[in-house]
Amino acid sequence: MKIRLYNARILTMEENKDIFRGEIWIEDNRIVRILPDTLNLSDTTTPHFTWDREIDCKENLLMPGFKNAHTHSPMTFLRSYADDLPLQLWLNEKVFPMEAKLTSSDIYELTKLAVLEYLTSGITSIFDMYIDPDAVARACIDMGMRCVIASGLNDFTFSIEEIERYYLKWNNNDPLISYKLGFHAEYTCSHELLMQVAALAHKYKAPVYAHLAETEKEVEECKEKYCATPVEFLDSLGMFDYGGGGYHCVYMTAKEMDIFQNKRLHVITNPASNLKLASGIAPIAEYERRGINVAIGTDGPASNNCLDMFREMFLVSGLSKVREKDAASLDAIDVLRMATANGSAAMELPETDILVEGKLADIILIDLKQPNMQPLHNIPKNLVYSGSKSNVLMTMINGKILYESGNFYVNEPVDMIFEKCNEIVHRLTATL
DSSP states (O other), X not given: OEEEEEEEEEOOOOTTOOOXXXXXXXXXXXXXXXXXXXXXXXXXXXXXXXXXXXXXXXXXXXXXXXXXXXXXXXXXXXXXXXXXXXXXXXXXXXXXXXXXXXXXXXXHHHHHHHHHHHHHTTEEEEEEOOSOHHHHHHHHHHHTOEEEEEOOOXXXXXXXXXXXXXXXXXXXXXXXXXXXXXXXEGGGSOHHHHHXXXXXXXXXTOOEXXXXXXXXXXXXXXXXXXXXXXXXXXXXXXTTTTOEEEEEOOSOOHHHHHHHHHHXXXXXXXXXXXXXXXXOOOOHHHHHHTTOEEEEOOOOTTTTSXXXXXXXXXXXXXXXXXXXXXXXXXXXXXXXHHHTHHHHHHTTOGGGSSOOTTSBOOEEEEOOXXXXXXXXXXXXXXXXXXXXXXXXXXXXXXXXXXXXXXXXXXXXXXXXXXXXXXXXXXXHHTTO
């Protein structure tokens, strides 16, 4: 399909490139031309297309889609079910018992509900960790969502052999899906199991991702068990010899940050979830000063409730300013980069980071004609400090428009997805 997006403001997210007026041409799933308004389109050197569709963007903003670099999509069924509890109680008494009742079909349907919300928030890629990778992958393929799956290996689910099978299957199956090695967390995995993960990482020269340093309790228990902080202990196993990263990273020592710098690991911060579970505030400004790549995730809809990257961006900036006692600790454009290009780096999706010719057409259109985006003193700052889901006019993934002006263009009626998910919740809670 050939699509022309014209009469637009364009924010490519390239370093040191300002917003400009122009148009973007898409053929199949790729950006084939980005043209400034100053270009003479009658020039014979400019190729001409017979368009399947031409969209007048009405001077609104085209930009790369947001990358939700950490989430647990099927946990939509726990939204507002297990709120106002500390992390360990929340996990052990509310989340784990309910998750044990899920079927593969449940996970498939619940993931589709999350995808709908991602689309309304301008999210074009997710980094998902859950207990049935096949069901999550199938749902994302059917809905058109780009998904990187992270292994959620722990002592209670999966085996190292299953993880290897998933790794081989989903890195050679569908262009929308890729798979990364990982494990749930140090505290849910035995020493032996962690050594097996590290060995697998060495076998495939692959990065590894996990929940890291999310709470003080987690860190102190690791120190008691292994006489080392989580990152130090895992690094001693060779876990990060081929890269990877950590979700949350709220309580990191200077030595752990050194490891992240030296191994070029990624920090994926989840401010709303960390606030809601009272886990703490991550030292994002320090990570930035050290040149550590920081991406942003919502975490799952049970610990956050809202899969909204606009809210996450505001919290990343605002919480950093409070933590550092410095209103200049993070610039809005750096936070916007965390939600876009940095997320692509953390997820190893280099063809989705910026808008340039030849990259994948994962593009969103932002409505600038709403009161919260006016006046247009500084559009990137407006996005971070006053933007909201209501500003997302269009979400395109892999060259396909999946959400536009409040309408979804997915594989089944939205009401049917809602109905199926509510039926699942009623069944799961009926035995309580």
